[in-house]
Amino acid sequence: MGKNRWFGISLVVLATAFWSTSGIFINLVSKASGVTPVGLAFWRDLGTFLVLLLGALVFRPSLLRVRRSDLPWLAAMGVFSIGLFHVMWNMNVLINGASVATVIQCNAPIFVTIMGWLLWREPLTWRKIIAVFLAILGTLLIARLDGLGGVQITFLGLAVGLIAAVAYGGFSLFGKKLAADYHAWTILLYVFGFATLALLPLQFGSPLPWPLGFNVLRDYAALVLLTTIAGFGLYTVALRHLQASVAAITANSEVPFAAILAYFILNERLDGWQILGAVLVILAVVLVSLPRNGLNLGPGRRPPVHLSGLKNIKKTTMVD
Numbered sequence: 001m002g003k004n005r006w007f008g009i010s011l012v013v014l015a016t017a018f019w020s021t022s023g024i025f026i027n028l029v030s031k032a033s034g035v036t037p038v039g040l041a042f043w044r045d046l047g048t049f050l051v052l053l054l055g056a057l058v059f060r061p062s063l064l065r066v067r068r069s070d071l072p073w074l075a076a077m078g079v080f081s082i083g084l085f086h087v088m089w090n091m092n093v094l095i096n097g098a099s100v101a102t103v104i105q106c107n108a109p110i111f112v113t114i115m116g117w118l119l120w121r122e123p124l125t126w127r128k129i130i131a132v133f134l135a136i137l138g139t140l141l142i143a144r145l146d147g148l149g150g151v152q153i154t155f156l157g158l159a160v161g162l163i164a165a166v167a168y169g170g171f172s173l174f175g176k177k178l179a180a181d182y183h184a185w186t187i188l189l190y191v192f193g194f195a196t197l198a199l200l201p202l203q204f205g206s207p208l209p210w211p212l213g214f215n216v217l218r219d220y221a222a223l224v225l226l227t228t229i230a231g232f233g234l235y236t237v238a239l240r241h242l243q244a245s246v247a248a249i250t251a252n253s254e255v256p257f258a259a260i261l262a263y264f265i266l267n268e269r270l271d272g273w274q275i276l277g278a279v280l281v282i283l284a285v286v287l288v289s290l291p292r293n294g295l296n297l298g299p300g301r302r303p304p305v306h307l308s309g310l311k312n313i314k315k316t317t318m319v320d
Contacts, residue, residue, distance in 0.1 A: 008241030011234045012250040013285065018231035020257035024265060025223040032216045035209040037090030042199040043209065045082060045192050047224040052189040063186045070178065074187070077174035078194025080167055087199065088164035095157040104161030106139040106255075108169040112248035115173055122243040127287055135252040135284040141277025169248060175236055176244040184236040188229070246288045252281050 030040060056063040066074065092101040109132050116122040178187050212220075238247055256278035 004241040005246075008238040008247070009250055009285065009288075011238035012242070012247050013253050015231045015234035015238065016251055016254035017257050018226055018234070019251075019254045020261055022223070022227045022231075023258060024261060025219050025227055028219040029216055029223060032219070033209045033212055036206070037094065038087055038199070038202055039206055039209065041083075041086035041090060042196065042203050043220070044223055044228060045086065045195045045199060047220065048228045049189065049192040049196050051224060051229065052185060052192065056185060056189060060185075063183055063189065066182065066186060066190065070181070071190075073174060073177055074190040075194045077171065077178070077187075078191040079198040081171035081174055082191055082195035083198035085164060085167035085171070086195070087202070088160055088167055092157075092161045092164045095154075095160055101161060101164075104158070105165050105168065106136045106252065107162065107165040109135060109245070109248040109252060111166050111169040112172045113245040115169070116176070116243060116245040116248075119173065120176060120244065122245050127290070128245055128249065131249050131284040131287040134280045134287065135249055138277040138280030138282075138284065139252060139255050141273045141280065171232075171235075172239065172244040172248045172251075175239045176247075179236055179239040184233050187236055188232055192228075249288050250285050253285050256281050 026040060029035065030037070035043065089101070089105075092104065096104065113122075113124065113128055113132060117124045175187065235247070235251070242250075259274060259278060
């Protein structure tokens with residue numbers, strides 16, 4: 001179990017390293033193409049779905065098969081945790097600014113930890129609580145909370161930010177339900193397919209971002225292949241080996257990765273408080289990586305609650 005835990009933690013950290021490139025590629029594509037944030041979310045999800053679909057058709061068509069009973073879970077995961085999240089995150093940044101958006105986003109591990117305790121009966125330990133606190137504090141420092149004193153957060157801005165955080169956290173919860181039964185490729189294929197359908201109505205009347213130069217296509221390809229497929233793929237595999245709450249807390253390591261990339265690529269200076277914040281996030285990841293021998297505050301290791309029915313009743317009906 002210990003080796004699986006460390007393997008899962010390593011996969012999440014690697015996934016966040018890929019996710020941390022998101023801001024760079026999104027900025028490059030948006031500035032060069034003029035596509036709106038919501039439009040870019042749609043084209044990102046569509047491109048991801050098409051790559052995954054083509055790969056499955058060419059190399060392993062069996063990956064397209066899922067149980068009909070799991071389609072609602074995949075649809076909810078795609079519409080809520082990818083489609084809604086991408087729209088809310090873009091609105092979050094536009095309304096609140098990148099720093100405030102990052103601060104509000106760090107509520108996601110809290111949501112996942114509580115819901116993982118309620119739904120999947122994951123133990124709620126003091127170690128997790130301390131790790132969540134360290135991760136949030138580190139994120140606040142990296143986001144330069146000291147420079148946000150004059151910012152007025154409206155009710156709309158707060159609501160949008162919290163919805164984005166909850167939607168983002170939902171990926172860990174839905175993914176934990178599905179990761180044990182399906183290949184990560186299968187989960188992502190359906191999830192991004194449903195996300196694309198959810199965002200499609202928002203594209204009616206919007207002009208196509210075409211023609212595009214080579215540099216834009218290159219950056220868009222990197223956004224799809226590296227940031228999205230590699231990042232979400234590794235994270236989905238990690239959910240096989242970790243509790244959803246542990247994975248969500250560890251995923252905060254994306255913040256120091258993004259700060260480091262901004263320092264080297266965008267020449268954004270890291271001050272002492274930001275470096276301290278990165279250290280605190282790393283400490284949170286180390287804390288949840290240690291062997292599980294802490295005090296449980298919750299139901300403990302009782303069998304998980306499955307909202308879709310009894311786990312031991314397997315339906316064999318498949319869809320292609």
